[in-house]
Amino acid sequence: MVHEQKQKYSFIKSIVMNTEQQRDEELWQMAKARVGFRWSFISYFIVNAFLVAVWFFRAGPESYFWPIWPMMGWGIGIAFQYFHAFHGNKITSTRQEYEKLKRQKQD
Numbered sequence: 001m002v003h004e005q006k007q008k009y010s011f012i013k014s015i016v017m018n019t020e021q022q023r024d025e026e027l028w029q030m031a032k033a034r035v036g037f038r039w040s041f042i043s044y045f046i047v048n049a050f051l052v053a054v055w056f057f058r059a060g061p062e063s064y065f066w067p068i069w070p071m072m073g074w075g076i077g078i079a080f081q082y083f084h085a086f087h088g089n090k091i092t093s094t095r096q097e098y099e100k101l102k103r104q105k106q107d
Helices: 004-058 070-084 094-106
Strands: none
Touching: 004 070
16 A cells, blocks of 8 residues: 555656746747847848848938848848747747646536
């Protein structure tokens, strides 16, 4: 009897530990995505500032502002990366979707 209780406690403890490890892994992935976004944004700013400087000093402010095209193209990618890093886990969370389906099944 005591042995069975120890096994049951050990099983429950392993489930709780596994859940905590999953949460830690999720937090780690979120942190990596956010840091990755920050570095991408810094690169975006520096490269585009350089492109604007090239445009300004080579062609002048009266000429066609060609740096807008790389700014817009790369900016779309940066926007998607931002959305994924700071808001993506709310939409793509498997756990939340599971809970939603579970509630629907109960109704």
